[in-house]
Amino acid sequence: MSIKKIREQTGFSNSTISRVLNGKAKEFRISDKTTRAIVAAAKKLKYRPNILARSLRLQKTMTIGLIVPDIRNAFFGELSWRIEELLRGHGYSTILCNTNEVPENEEFYLKVLIDRQVDGIIIAPIHTREWKDLHDIRRGTEIILIDRIFYDTDIPWVTGDNLKAAEALTSILIKKGFKRIAYLGGTSGTYINSMRFQGYQNALKAHTLPLIDDIIQFGGYSVEAGEAMMQNLLKADPDIKAVMCVNNLVFQGAMKVVQGYELTTSNPIIMGAFDIHPFCGIFKRPLACASQNLEKMAQAAVSLIVNRIQGKRMRKTHLILPIRVESHRFR
Amino acid sequence: MSIKKIREQTGFSNSTISRVLNGKAKEFRISDKTTRAIVAAAKKLKYRPNILARSLRLQKTMTIGLIVPDIRNAFFGELSWRIEELLRGHGYSTILCNTNEVPENEEFYLKVLIDRQVDGIIIAPIHTREWKDLHDIRRGTEIILIDRIFYDTDIPWVTGDNLKAAEALTSILIKKGFKRIAYLGGTSGTYINSMRFQGYQNALKAHTLPLIDDIIQFGGYSVEAGEAMMQNLLKADPDIKAVMCVNNLVFQGAMKVVQGYELTTSNPIIMGAFDIHPFCGIFKRPLACASQNLEKMAQAAVSLIVNRIQGKRMRKTHLILPIRVESHRFR
DNA sequence: ACGTTTGGCACAATCATTTGTTCCATGTTA
DNA sequence: TAACATGGAACAAATGATTGTGCCAAACGT
Structure with a gap:
């Protein structure tokens, strides 16, 4: 109970408080005096909104699931690091999942993430194609494949050449x-x-x-x-x-x-x-x-998923990135 | 609306359905016929409980925040991998945070995690002591320090010797x-x-x-x-x-x-x-x-946090693990 | 025949937000 | 003066699940 506390302090209703605290004071023409009083009370009481209640109401959690085989592999380690950093920049938190190349773990994690109502999932899958279970458990959740992809799928992906x-x-x-x-x-x-x-x-x-x-x-x-x-x-x-x-x-x-x-x-x-x-x-x-x-790969995956979540249809949803090949200390 | 769907199908009330689905049928002496009907309906409708609603009501999210400097560092990579795996075994999901040795990131992530009402936080901190902000933002959330610790703190920790x-x-x-x-x-x-x-x-x-x-x-x-x-x-x-x-x-x-x-x-x-x-x-x-x-270190940290969350007071809350020292290919 | 136990389940509050709708004053216009 | 517009904010529903309390009927005992 927390907006409630502010209500008890200020006497204003839940709706007014919520609107002020979400910066919608102007939009709902709430007077300056009221706005200031609410903001002051919120500060005094160290008000922090309850993310769970908000997510429940808004039907979005600002959370992305990241499923990789094994983060100890430096490749996925760096990839995960980049993805986490980029997602944070968009306001998302990242739930990390290591499948350890075990398909059952992959299915388990997909279920867990979807049950948790993550807004999207970035996955380097073990499965090599769109198995039918996937559509049963996925309920509108955005999914992006990274590194390892399926052919003949509408699921967006990004991989290297x-x-x-x-x-x-x-x-x-x-x-x-x-x-x-x-x-x-x-x-x-x-x-x-x-x-x-x-x-x-x-x-x-x-x-x-x-x-x-x-x-x-x-x-x-x-x-x-x-x-x-x-x-x-x-x-x-x-x-x-x-x-x-x-x-x-x-x-x-x-x-x-x-x-x-x-x-x-x-x-x-x-x-x-x-x-x-x-x-x-x-x-x-x-x-x-x-x-x-990996910088480009992470950027592509994050940009894909963020845009899909926002409902934007993208021009290119299936990306193959060039890979630099070079030799060291060859005589 | 999802228990609602089962209610419409079976005619039983929310409470009865919830109890059956949580395996409390016996405890609340719900008849076998009713139990079977509800379970069948749940299966038919592919019912999945809404974790957000549950967390909101139960005041726990079954989520742990993990804050490390940089997962690309193999040390923290393996540590994170082990912690994630162990936490999963206890039913927890892990939110990954890389601070990149920037103190502001650490404070930011702590706030985010606590706002998300994670049940606990395992952190390899950048800060070298219990700065006062920590107690302001932490609101009863369990915190465990790992690898890098503070002296003179009640916060449990585990590190190497x-x-x-x-x-x-x-x-x-x-x-x-x-x-x-x-x-x-x-x-x-x-x-x-x-x-x-x-x-x-x-x-x-x-x-x-x-x-x-x-x-x-x-x-x-x-x-x-x-x-x-x-x-x-x-x-x-x-x-x-x-x-x-x-x-x-x-x-x-x-x-x-x-x-x-x-x-x-x-x-x-x-x-x-x-x-x-x-x-x-x-x-x-x-x-x-x-x-x-790292296996022992991860086990200790996970065991500490899981027990603290369950309200158990532990005998040893500050652990120093031995470190094996050896030489390779010395003549 | 009347009171008490027990089985079996429903009601409604609660968790904390967000938001569409409504309502009540003023102030303005015809 | 009646009709209307507008500013300012409250009401209440909705998001789904959990749980303490309460209710009703049947069975049981005296």
Whole structure:
């Protein structure tokens, strides 16, 4: 009971107080004297509006749900950081959800968020398509896909041009003269892995290089997966000289193995990977790197969701952002 | 209007429906027939309770605010990840807030969270003590400090034994035979920096080594700060052989410089730092590392806040967790 | 036959706002 | 003087769920 307190102090009605405190005094022609009295009382009583009651009445919570696989992954860490900051600028709070690549968690969180009546959800999904449950539980809530997207969906999304970037990244290694380029991939069937592997294949094809099954693996997106894949790879081909990693975590795992391996064999291995920009500065070794512009990606997602919530129809609701590809310390 | 829908379908009153749906049918001796009818109607209509209305009535939101400096910092990234996961297990959602080391952001977020009537706040504060505003804006909301704490406060907290860990870490370097050990510190006056620097000093004193001002710096907690401090250090003492870094970010910045420097001078520098465990696997070089147990820290914070919310008074409300100190690849 | 217990459920207040409608004075015009 | 406009603010409904109290009938006991 809080507007009530002001009512008891000033004698004015709920409606008048509410209007004054929401800056609608002029609009409802409330006298200056009244306005001043209410504002003074509010200040004296340290009045703070009850957000729950307001949200209940207004049918909006000024809250956005953010569902990512794992915030410990630096990629999603930075993405989440940017999204949270931008949303705050629009007056929204962010509820954070880590699915840990478990589809059941994703469904659980979607339900929770929608039950909480968030105004919108930004999600890097595990599901690879619009499963039917989604429409059952989503009740008018705005949803934006980020990074990982569905095809043939009306749900707006923003992602990077993974296909082209993977092709460019692979081409860098090819142009260095390598003919056997290993691919350490993520979970088979996922959007990111499909795109990047397709780009890898395209590059090989463009240079009339064969696809070699022995040096291609799809082990998942984690550091552990990267470690295991790299170990397998070295068993399959102890002489491998160039390796493409599907993401930063796989790269980290692979690097653990590679750095140890190089100490014993003096067989330098050159690596290419996505989103390993932080490592390019810290490792003094040749690296090829595809760096997504997370600032742009976050901006696009936030702008999409904020506009949709406000009911504005946007011209472009499906965005593919360019990815910068570059090499470091190549001789 | 949603219980209303069930009322229209079944003819039973709000209260009966609410009780059935909250599993209180037995307690209020509602007949099985009625119970079944209501449950069936709820299922048919895909009833979902309105969390806002419930929170308004119950005066609790099942929401916790988490305020950290920057989730991009792997330390807070993992900490946040663990806290979110544990809170979810208790039925809470987590609102994420990054202060970016700006005190005004901290005050802003505290207000926002309290206005949103979160049930509790877990915060790694920028402020170094209980400033008086805090009590004005906090209105009975439970607060737990994590990692960075205040002295002389009734607010519960959990942190690591930074003093002892810094001392042990420095001692490792001393026992390696180094007499000049640089200290690259965080923001002067902050809790973490004070503790760790004190530990560093204690170790020197215990081995009757002098404090050398030229090789001690307090530049802040970021990668950029680490880079700058390391560059300054190399100017001040091009022959430095052992460096202590106050945290993982400073370590990363320093490493950028060190790795380049070593290529040109073949002067190996040994590094010690806090919370660089992920790097210990990936760099094949000697490192001394103080690794905080984030699982324990997150568990403690969550257990503290959940219990406080439930009104339980705990035996220990101020926890100092041990920190594991170890060296990697030392000869 | 009359009072008491118990099963089974409805009523209405409450949580704190926002907002469409209404109402009552003045002041103005015909 | 009656009709009308306008300023200024109150009334009450609506947002959905929870819960203390109260009511009615049937069963039970004496």
